[in-house]
Amino acid sequence: xxxxxxxxxxxxxxxxxxxxxxxxxxxxxxxxxxxxxxxxxxxxxxxxxxxxxxxxxxxxxxxxxxxxxxxxxxxxxxxxxxxxxxxxxxxxxxxxxxxxxxxxxxxxxxxxxxxxxxxxxxxxxxxxxxxxxxxxxxxxxxxxxxxxxxxxxxxxxxxxxxxxxxxxxxxxxxxxxxxxxxxxxxxxxxxxxxxxxxxxxxxxxxxxxxxxxxxxxxxxxxxxxxxxxxxxxxxxxxxxxxxxxxxxxxxxxxxxxxxxxxxxxxxxxxxxxxxxxxxxxxxxxxxxxxxxxxxxxxxxxxxxxxxxxxxxxxxxxxxxxxxxxxxxxxxxxxxxxxxxxxxxxxxxxxxxxxxxxxxxxxxxxxxxxxxxxxxxxxx
Amino acid sequence: xxxxxxxxxxxxxxxxxxxxxxxxxxxxxxxxxxxxxxxxxxxxxxxxxxxxxxxxxxxxxxxxxxxxxxxxxxxxxxxxxxxxxxxxxxxxxxxxxxxxxxxxxxxxxxxxxxxxxxxxxxxxxxxxxxxxxxxxxxxxxxxxxxxxxxxxxxxxxxxxxxxxxxxxxxxxxxxxxxxxxxxxxxxx
Numbered sequence: 001x002x003x004x005x006x007x008x009x010x011x012x013x014x015x016x017x018x019x020x021x022x023x024x025x026x027x028x029x030x031x032x033x034x035x036x037x038x039x040x041x042x043x044x045x046x047x048x049x050x051x052x053x054x055x056x057x058x059x060x061x062x063x064x065x066x067x068x069x070x071x072x073x074x075x076x077x078x079x080x081x082x083x084x085x086x087x088x089x090x091x092x093x094x095x096x097x098x099x100x101x102x103x104x105x106x107x108x109x110x111x112x113x114x115x116x117x118x119x120x121x122x123x124x125x126x127x128x129x130x131x132x133x134x135x136x137x138x139x140x141x142x143x144x145x146x147x148x149x150x151x152x153x154x155x156x157x158x159x160x161x162x163x164x165x166x167x168x169x170x171x172x173x174x175x176x177x178x179x180x181x182x183x184x185x186x187x188x189x190x191x192x193x194x195x196x197x198x199x200x201x202x203x204x205x206x207x208x209x210x211x212x213x214x215x216x217x218x219x220x221x222x223x224x225x226x227x228x229x230x231x232x233x234x235x236x237x238x239x240x241x242x243x244x245x246x247x248x249x250x251x252x253x254x255x256x257x258x259x260x261x262x263x264x265x266x267x268x269x270x271x272x273x274x275x276x277x278x279x280x281x282x283x284x285x286x287x288x289x290x291x292x293x294x295x296x297x298x299x300x301x302x303x304x305x306x307x308x309x310x311x312x313x314x315x316x317x318x319x320x321x322x323x324x325x326x327x328x329x330x331x332x333x334x335x336x337x338x339x340x341x342x343x344x345x346x347x348x349x350x351x352x353x354x355x356x357x358x359x360x361x362x363x364x365x366x367x368x369x370x371x372x373x374x375x376x377x378x379x
Numbered sequence: 380x381x382x383x384x385x386x387x388x389x390x391x392x393x394x395x396x397x398x399x400x401x402x403x404x405x406x407x408x409x410x411x412x413x414x415x416x417x418x419x420x421x422x423x424x425x426x427x428x429x430x431x432x433x434x435x436x437x438x439x440x441x442x443x444x445x446x447x448x449x450x451x452x453x454x455x456x457x458x459x460x461x462x463x464x465x466x467x468x469x470x471x472x473x474x475x476x477x478x479x480x481x482x483x484x485x486x487x488x489x490x491x492x493x494x495x496x497x498x499x500x501x502x503x504x505x506x507x508x509x510x511x512x513x514x515x516x517x518x519x520x521x522x523x524x525x526x527x528x529x530x531x532x533x534x535x536x537x538x539x540x541x542x543x544x545x546x547x548x549x550x551x552x553x554x555x556x557x558x559x560x561x562x563x564x565x566x567x
Contacts, residue, residue: 136464145459252447252492256481259474266471292511293494300454300473300495302465365485 007121010160015202018180021125026055040087043077067100074100096130096148128206142198168199242270247331250290261330272303418446421514425453427472428557430520450480451494453504475560523550
């Protein structure tokens with residue numbers, strides 16, 4: 001293997017501990033080894049898992065260095081040792097790890113940069129909740145705040161990102177079987193972080209984030225476990241590539257459009273943009289109040305509210321949808337045309353014509369639906 | 380005579396043009412076109428349900444006064460998160476209730492203008508809401524036995540601090556009836 005100026009970085013990304021990231025990294029190491037490449041294990045965190053430790057057999061493990069800090073002796077990855085050894089490929093577990101004070105860098109992902117800059121290929125691992133931009137979202141979803149974070153740019157710069165996927169049920173089976181944590185920690189894990197709801201949410205986040213941030217064509221999804229099926233990168237990407245756009249005006253009834261769009265986005269596991277094409281004139285008090293209400297709603301939902309000043313709604317939406325790769329547009333019922341507006345098509349019709357290949361959905365007021373069987377009984 | 384005929388024809392033509400120009404009358408929210416003098420009735424709630432009695436009272440008053448109903452969800456943001464952080468879990472609880480309230484009000488011809496407010500506690504969210512929104516009346520249901528209504532302290536604070544008229548509903552036998560996500564018409 002020729003030594004490049006900068007090594008390639010491959011990251012195995014998972015939704016939680018125990019999905020098999022480290023194992024996948026070791027498998028990759030063995031493949032390099034079989035190809036005759038010079039592979040070393042820079043650092044390995046087995047967390048006492050026998051299967052993981054077993055898979056490391058046969059790979060050269062570089063010794064850790066000892067760091068003394070406030071009377072404690074800590075072991076850290078030996079960055080100078082790796083740079084001196086200069087392998088072709090270095091396996092480095094747990095990208096988000098915080099180093100002990102006194103070594104070259106505060107974080108392990110910074111060590112990895114040095115290794116890559118030395119022309120060494122790196123294969124590493126991390127969990128999605130460590131990604132900086134997702135930290136708040138994951139805390140809200142799971143109730144657990146992760147302290148060690150990795151800037152999104154690290155993942156975005158990686159040459160390959162592989163999502164190591166496992167269904168929540170399979171991960172829980174592994175956990176109960178003692179293959180993730182030792183026996184004494186299983187119950188606490190099941191009652192805390194490892195709930196089906198948390199894992200489902202994290203799995204969605206992992207798939208979506210990677211497709212968005214890294215570029216769908218470079219995502220490969222690897223499923224482990226007996227019932228898992230592999231999926232090609234292209235298919236995995238298309239499964240998470242939906243993007244919704246709610247077209248609104250700052251009026252009370254358009255909050256309904258945002259609510260419905262958000263529910264649809266949740267079901268599709270897709271991000272949601274909210275757009276108001278603001279006419280080129282000053283805002284009235286009602287519009288100003290409506291806009292503030294929309295902003296607060298969007299902030300709660302985690303949707304992005306965009307305001308673009310333009311008098312050509314169709315063209316603006318078309319450009320926005322192309323730029324954001326929108327796949328669905330949702331909007332409220334068109335207003336009753338007045339004056340010269342009677343001579344042209346309604347906005348939904350114009351959008352359907354302009355937005356080729358994009359679904360356009362009109363959100364109705366369901367309370368106005370004639371449905372004699374549905375009365376007040378639901379209260 | 381001819382002139383009178385011409386004038387009459389001109390008036391008729393003008394009437395036709397105006398009639399064509401104006402939007403046709405249809406099924407529209409009762410006060411969609413009203414100006415800034417609209418009365419507003421605030422109906423704050425938190426959690427995953429809203430007191431049915433509070434909503435019934437708000438609808439009755441809104442109908443009587445021709446007011447806009449403002450259901451407002453009070454989101455509590457844990458200290459570990461920035462105040463502006465997205466809260467998808469709470470949003471998942473709040474949105475169906477807001478939708479259900481809007482549908483119910485809409486069936487009665489009452490316009491709604493939903494709000495969400497966030498704070499470190501429910502009181503904090505309520506404080507921010509009443510500070511930012513100009514409302515005429517606030518309707519709250521008092522809590523009993525762990526119902527998701529407002530506590531004595533919340534109500535005392537509201538009576539003291541809010542600039543609007545506050546209508547407090549005493550705890551009643553129907554307090555177990557709540558507006559929840561199940562009340563939403565259709566698939567949501």
